[in-house]
Structures are given as structure tokens and as C-alpha cells.
Amino acid sequence: MNTDVVDVLVVGAGPTGLALACDLRRRGVSVRVIEQADHLFPGSRGKGIQARTLEVLDDLGVINAVLASGGPAPVGMVWQDGERQGEHRMFEEVAPTVSEPYAGPWLVPQWRTQEILLARLTELGGSVDFGTALTGLAQDADGVTAALSSDRPPIRARYAVAADGGRSTVRGLLGVAMTGESVDPAPMLVADVRIPTALDRLNWHFFVGADGSYLSVCPLPGTEDFQLTAQFKDGSAPDTSAAGVRSVVAARTHLTEADVSEVRWSSDFRPRAALADRFTVGRVFLAGDAAHIHSPAGGQGLNTSVQDAYNLGWKLGQVIRYGADSALLDSYESERRPVAADMLGLSTRIHRGEAKRGGATRQLGLGYRGGPLSVGGAGNLLAGDRAPDGPLPDGGTIFDALRGPHLTLLAVGTDAELPALEGDLVHVRHLDAYEPYGKGLFLIRPDGYIGWAGEDATGLGEWLAKLRK
Incomplete structure (x- = not known):
């Protein structure tokens, strides 16, 4: 039997898997999405889209459809x-x-969010294999081999992502336990x-x-x-x-x-709150409900899940397309698992009436300060912070400049000398002093967080060296 070969295998066509597949396809990464069910999930379950996730969907090119649908x-x-x-x-x-x-929050039934993401994936040249179950998974030093149901040929992929929900088949095959409690x-x-x-x-x-x-x-x-x-x-x-x-x-x-x-x-x-003991096992990553199960209170589950995909997608793209050291992928678990743990706690407290829905549920304050990819600070921001939106001199916005698979270097209120930047990896934009940033140089990752910041370019080259061979 022939074996299909692909860069990334995504197991599960829920919001997590579809968002990840969209992000990978726009980076030129070949991706195969398999879904055990014969169709998209039909219910409205995760209906509340928080402010930070709306920013993610803006970058993925579906915000107009989401706003029109909710x-x-x-x-x-x-x-x-x-x-x-x-x-x-x-x-x-x-x-x-x-x-x-x-x-936010913006109410859109989950089935409609999935339809929008699937349509975007189709535009990007991707698709979903419905009625296709994962029956076995093996990995070695070079990749992952997945056995499928219905006599379909196995898939050979460089990496695999479990986006197959709270009863994740992938997580079970990996033997990863979940630690948690009954919320109610x-x-x-x-x-x-x-x-x-x-x-x-x-x-x-x-x-x-x-x-x-x-x-x-x-x-x-x-x-x-x-x-x-x-x-x-x-x-x-x-x-x-x-x-x-x-x-x-x-x-x-x-x-x-x-x-x-x-x-x-x-x-x-x-209602249950549980967190996978690991988010990464070799070349396989857990995302969404496969990695964390939330109470629906506060509307955090789908949002945290889509942001898992957004964090992982650009890192896989850098490793696969630009030859970045695979150590970059280690930052997925170290960045996302603490965020998921915090959101589990918040959802549980809201469910039990111990906390109210508020600024934390909008998820705009989440970030990666002190994380492995966060270096420096300038003006009013530290590396790891979310990059605020704002006006640009040409009439566009910072979010317009960020939209796409590249990194963006913002020079805000400074004429600091910049190093020569090769290729299209980094787009450079200048603007006058702007209060949410202050003054300085801010390197914004493809997922909208500041990776490096400084008053001058010292250390910028070393940070960027992590992203290319």
C-alpha cells in the first residue's frame, strides 16, 4: 500500500484543527486534515468568541465573515x-x-465558525478528509506514520497535531494522562x-x-x-x-x-477541568480540547484552543519552510501550557460563582513574559506582551501591517539604526511615538506578540537567527 507524504498531519476538523490548517497553508506548508465524523460538528457549543480570538481571526482572513455571521x-x-x-x-x-x-464577546455558533474556517482552508488549497479515523500512530527521528481506517493508505508526516477533542484518540495512543477535577x-x-x-x-x-x-x-x-x-x-x-x-x-x-x-x-x-500532563511528545503536539478541557463558563475553551493553533502554526512554518532549529517547537508547550492552566482555573472559578466575567475572559492580557522567546523591553512594553493596534502614517493600522505570515519590526518614535534584514521574513514599519508602545524597537511575532524589544538594535540579530537555518 502506498503512503501519502505531507508536512503536517492534523487530526480533527474542529475550530482548532481548521485554524491550524489555515495558518499552515498560508505559509506554504502541506497539511492533511482528517476527521472521523462524516461532517463538521453540527452544534452551537462554543458560541462566544473573545476579543483576542477575533484578532486572530482577523489575521487569518476571516474576520468579515465572522462579524457578518454573529x-x-x-x-x-x-x-x-x-x-x-x-x-x-x-x-x-x-x-x-x-x-x-x-x-467581544461576539456570539457565533460553533458550527458556523467551523464553516467559515473550512471555506478559508479551501481558498488556501486545503481540504478535510471526512469519515477518516486514526487507528495507529508511530514516530521515529524523522517523522510520524499514521494508520487510517477504511483501508485508506497510511500517512507519513514530519509532524502531527492532535486536535481531536477531549476524548482524543491521539492522546490515548501517546499514553499522555490528563490531570484535573470535576467542576460540578x-x-x-x-x-x-x-x-x-x-x-x-x-x-x-x-x-x-x-x-x-x-x-x-x-x-x-x-x-x-x-x-x-x-x-x-x-x-x-x-x-x-x-x-x-x-x-x-x-x-x-x-x-x-x-x-x-x-x-x-x-x-x-x-463540566470538568483537566490539563494534559504534556503538550508535546516527540513530533506530536496536543492542541485544543485534546490538551485542556474547560467548563463552558466564561467562554474560554474554544478561544484558548484556537490560540493554541495560532501559537503552533508559525513555529511549524519556520521549522519546515525556513529550516529553523526544531528547538523552536519546544516553546509551544512552555508558552501554551501555563496559559491553558490559568484559563482552566478562571473557567472553574466563574462556574462556581467565585469570579466574574470581565477583562480576563477577553484574553487581551494574556502573554508570554519571561518565556523562552521573550527578550528585552522598550517604552511601555516588555517582550511577551500582546502587540496593540494603532494608526500608521500611511492611513493603515498596525494590525494591517501584521496581517500575514511574516514578522514585523516596528520602529516607534525612534531613528535607531537598523540592521540589514534579508528576504521577506521581517517587514519594517515606522511610526511616531505612540502611547501604547512608547518609544523603541518592537519585533512582533507572526502571532501578534512581541518577541524582542529594545531601545536600539542590539540583540535583534541574535533573536532572528533562531528562525532561519
Whole structure:
């Protein structure tokens, strides 16, 4: 049997795998995405896209489609005994600024986010092999060999990425354990339903019973659907059938079963927080839910997962296309695992009512200060910080300049002498002093974080030497 050869094998076509595949393809890296299911995930599950992830999707070239497909989170409305009790604001209201152009969260059903990413991947010359399961995985000093289902030929890849969810087949084959805890023993029902006339779409509706029962119904922008969530008592098993979903709606709200015209998708889950003991095993990387499982509270899971892909994609590109030392890939685990651990803790605290949704959930403050790729500082920023947006003299923005697979050297309010920079690896832009940066030289990585900064170019060449042979 012939063996297909590719640079990177991505297992799983969820948001993580699709975002990574898009990033790799735009870098000219050959990628094969396999997905065990016959189609994209059909539910709305990870519907809240945070501000930092919107910046990532901007860079990946899909922000217009994402914005057109979604909307801001609606104001909550609390109901009791069929009467409106008043508004409940789940998120602090934050206006966009010049340096933070996306406020978030932006609600888009997960199935639609995946459709957008798949369309972008197709534009970039990629595709997904649906109905293809991974059945075996072996690696050696030069690459990874993956055995597939349905008598499909094996795949030989230089690297492989597990983006196959919380029950990751890849993680199991690698023997990587997950350490964590049950966030809440009470199971939850999640469903996408249609309620044509009995509820308005202006509010996120919350129904709280005298017995402590809970159900929420959130309109999903750009669709006719609502996402329903309901918590059950410990030890019970939610009925995920259409009849079961209608029954719980009738039992916990003033609506009738007939008011629910359609149940489009449903699932039950037990909120859990768990972190993989390792994110890297040889030439295989764990990303997304394969590496960390979150409570949905605070909307951190999908966002942390997509940012895993964004961190890993440019590093794989540098190693594969430009011959960077493979040690660059070691920084993936050392940078992303602490971030995932922090987000797990935050999600758990929000779920238990110990913390509120706020600035931390927007993820704009995340960074890699003190990390293996963070060197120096200048002005108001240190290496490892997120690069703020802002205006450029030509009428564009810093984010416009960053968009793409390259690095960007910003010279802000300084005429410091710059070294000769070869090829298209680094784009240089100049602007006057700008408060979010201050004055200095700032080398911005392809994932939008400052890798190196200084008042002059001392040390810049040494940092860049890590990225080429």
C-alpha cells in the first residue's frame, strides 16, 4: 500500500484543527486534515468568541465573515413564574478602542465558525478528509506514520497535531494522562432549538425555579436558533431526545412543548477541568480540547484552543519552510501550557460563582513574559506582551501591517539604526511615538506578540537567527 507524504498531519476538523490548517497553508506548508465524523460538528457549543480570538481571526482572513455571521451577547432577562423579573448583565460592557479594536464577546455558533474556517482552508488549497479515523500512530527521528481506517493508505508526516477533542484518540495512543477535577457533579443539557414566536430574540432568557432548577435560552445571531442549557441534579441523566428537550422546556419555563418547533442538536456533559500532563511528545503536539478541557463558563475553551493553533502554526512554518532549529517547537508547550492552566482555573472559578466575567475572559492580557522567546523591553512594553493596534502614517493600522505570515519590526518614535534584514521574513514599519508602545524597537511575532524589544538594535540579530537555518 502506498503512503501519502505531507508536512503536517492534523487530526480533527474542529475550530482548532481548521485554524491550524489555515495558518499552515498560508505559509506554504502541506497539511492533511482528517476527521472521523462524516461532517463538521453540527452544534452551537462554543458560541462566544473573545476579543483576542477575533484578532486572530482577523489575521487569518476571516474576520468579515465572522462579524457578518454573529452579534454581541444580548442582555440577560430573568424570568420567574412566567413573569419578567429584570435584566441580568453577564458581561461587562467594553467599547472598542484604537489599541483594542474588538471588544467581544461576539456570539457565533460553533458550527458556523467551523464553516467559515473550512471555506478559508479551501481558498488556501486545503481540504478535510471526512469519515477518516486514526487507528495507529508511530514516530521515529524523522517523522510520524499514521494508520487510517477504511483501508485508506497510511500517512507519513514530519509532524502531527492532535486536535481531536477531549476524548482524543491521539492522546490515548501517546499514553499522555490528563490531570484535573470535576467542576460540578451536576450534568447539563445543551441543545439548539427553534422557538418561532413564544420568546423574543432581544434577550438571553434565564429561568430560575423555586426548587433551584435552572434553564437558559440564548438567541444565536444570524440564525433562527436558540442555544438552550439546563442543569440537572447530580446522578441524573438528561434526556437528549427531542421529546426530552421539549419536556424540560415545558417543566422549567412558561412555554409549552409545542412552542419548541424543532430540536436541531442536543448533548449532555459533565463540566470538568483537566490539563494534559504534556503538550508535546516527540513530533506530536496536543492542541485544543485534546490538551485542556474547560467548563463552558466564561467562554474560554474554544478561544484558548484556537490560540493554541495560532501559537503552533508559525513555529511549524519556520521549522519546515525556513529550516529553523526544531528547538523552536519546544516553546509551544512552555508558552501554551501555563496559559491553558490559568484559563482552566478562571473557567472553574466563574462556574462556581467565585469570579466574574470581565477583562480576563477577553484574553487581551494574556502573554508570554519571561518565556523562552521573550527578550528585552522598550517604552511601555516588555517582550511577551500582546502587540496593540494603532494608526500608521500611511492611513493603515498596525494590525494591517501584521496581517500575514511574516514578522514585523516596528520602529516607534525612534531613528535607531537598523540592521540589514534579508528576504521577506521581517517587514519594517515606522511610526511616531505612540502611547501604547512608547518609544523603541518592537519585533512582533507572526502571532501578534512581541518577541524582542529594545531601545536600539542590539540583540535583534541574535533573536532572528533562531528562525532561519
